[in-house]
Amino acid sequence: MDEHLDDILATVRPLDPIELQLLDAQGCVLVDDITVPVSLPPFDNSSMDGYAVRVADVAGASEEYPAALEVVGDVAAGAAEPLHVGPGQAARIMTGAPLPPGAETVVPVEWTDGGLGAGPVTGMRARSLAPEAASGQVQVYRAAEARAHVRARGSDVKEGDRALAAGTVLGPPQISLLAAIGRGTVRVRPRPRVVVLSTGSELVQPGGELAPGQIYDSNSFALTAAARDAGAIAYRVGAVTDDAETLRTTIEDQLVRADLLVTTGGVSVGAYDVVKEALSYVGDEDEPGSGMEFRKLAMQPGKPQGFGSIGPDHTPLLALPGNPVSSYVSFELFVRPAIRTLMGLKDVHRPRARARLTADEPLTSPKGRRQFLRGRYADGAVTPVGGAGSHLVAALAQADALIVVPEDVTAVEPGSEVEVVLLG
Amino acid sequence: MDEHLDDILATVRPLDPIELQLLDAQGCVLVDDITVPVSLPPFDNSSMDGYAVRVADVAGASEEYPAALEVVGDVAAGAAEPLHVGPGQAARIMTGAPLPPGAETVVPVEWTDGGLGAGPVTGMRARSLAPEAASGQVQVYRAAEARAHVRARGSDVKEGDRALAAGTVLGPPQISLLAAIGRGTVRVRPRPRVVVLSTGSELVQPGGELAPGQIYDSNSFALTAAARDAGAIAYRVGAVTDDAETLRTTIEDQLVRADLLVTTGGVSVGAYDVVKEALSYVGDEDEPGSGMEFRKLAMQPGKPQGFGSIGPDHTPLLALPGNPVSSYVSFELFVRPAIRTLMGLKDVHRPRARARLTADEPLTSPKGRRQFLRGRYADGAVTPVGGAGSHLVAALAQADALIVVPEDVTAVEPGSEVEVVLLG
Structure with missing residues (x-):
């Protein structure tokens, strides 16, 4: 594996x-x-709605002895040509507006009478409703240090x-x-374009009617969703019948929009294993890196796997087994890392954790195969859901983790520590 | 808050x-x-590529004394009319194919000679290459219990x-x-449709040229991305100038595709705070639940906030402050939960954790305001990045957590435990 x-x-x-x-x-x-x-910021600007003034003009100001200043106008955010603030003057300034030449500091509007002559205000009236506030006189009730409430040019980056x-x-x-x-x-x-197709003459599109011997195609839906979840742009082609020529043609058609191809089914040892049949000899012997290899891996589920590249651009193709749980687990372990490698991510694998096994009886696992059982993980403990059968889709839908049982372990006692893959 | x-x-x-x-x-x-x-599964089917047989016919079979059976044909997955398997007979069967009437168990192809008469095989030859293997005789080298390698109807759900x-x-x-x-x-x-618009006459679309006093619009990009990240379908309208009539018209235009509206800027106490000006009186007094309310919250950043609903369908609108860090933090704390509520999710908030503060000096925070500082979280510890300034976008881009300093705390010593919001 x-x-x-x-x-x-x-x-x-x-x-x-x-x-x-x-x-x-x-x-x-x-x-x-x-x-x-x-x-x-590209220029010194105000971090408050208030008045841009000279420090000396507001020195010692208090509610009892306010500083009275002449309002020379408004400096709004985006103002192209700021006013000049001279001695005894103030410019009404808005958050984000450039500090006008001559001004050394900003006093928030809450420290002033807002030009209304009736004590401290909580804010300015809208310019459109009270244009006169951009002129006249303002009483300032507190002093301000140089560059108070000023964001300096370059203070962010x-x-x-x-x-x-x-x-x-x-x-x-x-x-x-x-x-x-x-x-x-x-x-x-860019996000990789992943084309997903399932194979099997028994497959019917969900929503259709099942004839005897038929089942619904779930793999092409599950893996399209999983590919998107991994970050890809995924195209679901759907189910192709078990005919090698049809499959070859379909795959060739899809190459134009594929950075990665994923098939399910048809990779085992049966007489109708169409993916194996159609793709075993696609490689050009003179072209290094082309062609497909089919393997039996020491894992469960997911034993039969195909991998290689096809077409003139050597598009990578992962041929997964057809059982729904096998294909999903294979996706998580092989396709997801491939998609994330295509994206240039450093971290291509699902996170793993150690967890205490919560179960009524020991987990059993075949010797010589690394087993991935479905489980639910919470607070450092994992509980198996469903059995080992690779057709158990209902249990998969309850799982959020894979429990890893190593090749040389045939039984795991409840309470033991196990490795889990967190499906997130 | x-x-x-x-x-x-x-x-x-x-x-x-x-x-x-x-x-x-x-x-x-x-x-x-x-x-x-x-x-x-909808019907009993084979979990292996092999032969469907009667139990009695393979009882006691071994490599030395194989059971010789007549192959009556193939049962492929999707086969509509399965063969009948009589005494002394075997049907070659593929994974997922229905167990044919008469058969009681499945022997994997690896336990047979595959019809080739030359000892155990590792798999079947493709039907198209070797059609004769669907007939003739097969030697079976191992016995099988009843219903071995058979997935029972209904065993999944x-x-x-x-x-x-x-x-x-x-x-x-x-x-x-x-x-x-x-x-x-x-x-x-469905995923909620979220319309994002920023306001400010100083805003220029990234890629354009900055005139004096102008800055680039970043909020509409950040919040559109954040809305998608929360699960929404997000539409970026971009920056609207500080003109109440233009803003009102733009918002009315967008209502047709909005389940939620988000604006940034123009909600504070300045004379050009257009969102406040345009939306303060949109409510119909006869219509309960309509209208906007503007508030000052005891938090930093994010003090000025607007919330309400507008238009004939009472479309919710969140009016966030315009400083980039303020708007982003406000999004995380208010808009994200709103989006996830629209989606019907139970868990609408970002996860929180306790973390040890790693810092060279104490964090300071204004009394009476809940502060959200940017930090990096790892392994139970959080380190502040950048300062408290709500214009510090560069530090925000390095953060993956918000450090929460409660209203009544004005200083947090290094090594203390703090609450963090994990931005995930």
């Missing part, structure tokens, strides 16, 4: 970078260090600083920073 | 359910209990069982189960 995973991760390479609009890059990995092109390092995953706060420094687009590894 | 959150959560109601295609329902909450309409409970969030394994029981569509609460 480890060899198989190693082979996959040694073959799959991060996708080539692409310049994307900021919001299209959400969840993607930065390719380059990002340098700050312009200091933030400075031009030339490294804003974000290559390899950073872009979540909302990183997108916030990129926008703040003016980046409209950014170079990232 | 708690009152404000309570008011929001008391007003916002889960969205009405909608019947969605299975893959469109990923991440959504089930509205009804789902009952199994047909037992799974039984008709009438509850497959999933109302309130379940649909991840890949739940989608797998729904598909398996034949559900092509499912009734869930």
Whole structure:
């Protein structure tokens, strides 16, 4: 199993970078260090709604002995040509507006009479309702130190600083920073396009009618959802009948939109195992790296597995077994890491933990096979749900962890410590 | 702050359910209990590629004394009319194929000569390459108990069982189960459509040129990304200038596609605080529940906040402050829970933890305000990043937690235990 995973991760390479609009890059990995092109804030600005004044003009001001200043106008955020504040003057200033020349500090509006002449106010009246407040006189009731309530140019980041390092995953706060420094687009590894198809002549699309011997196709739905969950753009092709030529044609058709192909079913030792039949000889002997290999792994579920690459671009293809639980567990252990490698993520595996086994009886496991049982994990303990059967979809839907029983262990006693894969 | 959150959560109601295609329902909450309409598997079927036989016919079989049986044909998965297996007969059977009438058990192909007469085989040859293997004779080298390698009808789930409970969030394994029981569509609460717009005449779209006094709009990008991250379908309207009529018109235009509106900026005490100006009087006094309320909360950052509902459908609107850190923190504390309430999720808040403060000097916090500082959390310890300034976007991009300093605490010593909100 480890060899198989190693082979996959040694073959799959991060996708080539692409310049994307900021919001299209959400969840993607930065390719380059990002340098700050312009200091933030780009200019000294007010952190309060208030009055921009000279320090000396408000020195010693109190409610009893307010400083009376002449209001020379408004400085709104975005104001292109700030006023000049001279001795004895004040400019009414809004949060984020540039500190006007001449002004040395900002007094919040709550420390003034707001120009109304009736004691301290709690805020300004809207400009549109009271335009006269942009002129006249203001009483200031408290002194302010130099540069109080002023955010200095470059106090957030400075031009030339490294804003974000290559390899950073872009979540909302990183997108916030990129926008703040003016980046409209950014170079990232794109989300991989994953094409999912299930195989089996017995498969009927959910919602249809089952004839005798038929079952509903669940793998193509489960793995499309799981691929999205891993970060991919996933396309569900649906079920293909067990006919090698049909399967080959379908896969060839899909290559144009696939960075990775995932099939389920048809990889075991039966006479109708169409994936094995259709893909065993697709490789070109003169082309190194092309072709598929089918293996039996020492694991349960998920013993039969295929991996290789097909088509002119050597698109990687993972051929998973068809039992629903086998295909889902195989996805978690092999496909998810492959998708996350394509994305350029460093951390490609699900987190693991040690947990105490809570169970009524020992877990049994076949010798020589690493078993992955479904369980529920909470507070350091894990409880198995359902049995080992690879057709037990209902139990899988209750699980949030896989219990790992190593190859050389055939029984695990209740209370023992086990390794779990947290499905998150 | 708690009152404000309570008011929001008391007003916002889960969205009405909608019947969605299975893959469109990923991440959504089930509205009804789902009952199994047909037992799974729907029929007894083989868990192996092998031969369906009668128990008596292989009793005592060994490599030395194999049982020789007449192969009556193939039973492939999806086979509509299975063969009948009589005494002395075997049907070649594939994994998932129905156990044919007359057969009592399955012997794996590895326990047979596969019809080749040359000892145990490791698998079947493809039907298309070796059609003769569906007839002739097979040597069986091991006995099998009744119903060995047979998955019984209903052994996964039984008709009438509850497959999933109302309130379940649909991840890949739940989608797998729904598909398996034949559900092509499912009734869930849809993802809320969240319209994000920032306000401010100083705002320039990233990628553009900054004139003096201007800054780049980052809030509309950050909150659109954060809304998606919370599970919403988010629409970024971008920056609106500080003009009440323009803002009112823009918001009215957006109502048609909004389950929730989020604005940033213009909610404080300045003379150009357009959101407050435009929305303070939108409510209809005769319509209970309509209208906006603007408050000053005892928190930092995020003191000025607006909340209410607008338009004929009382669409909820959260008006956040405009400083980038204030708006992001406000989103995490107020908008994210609102989005997750609209989705019908039970767990609407970010997880919290206790952590040991790692810092060179005490954290200080204003008395009477609950402070949310940015930090990095790992292994039970949290380290502050950047200062308290609500314009410090670069530090926010390094943070993965908010450090909570309660209202009555003005200093936190290094080594103390603090509460943290994990931003995940």
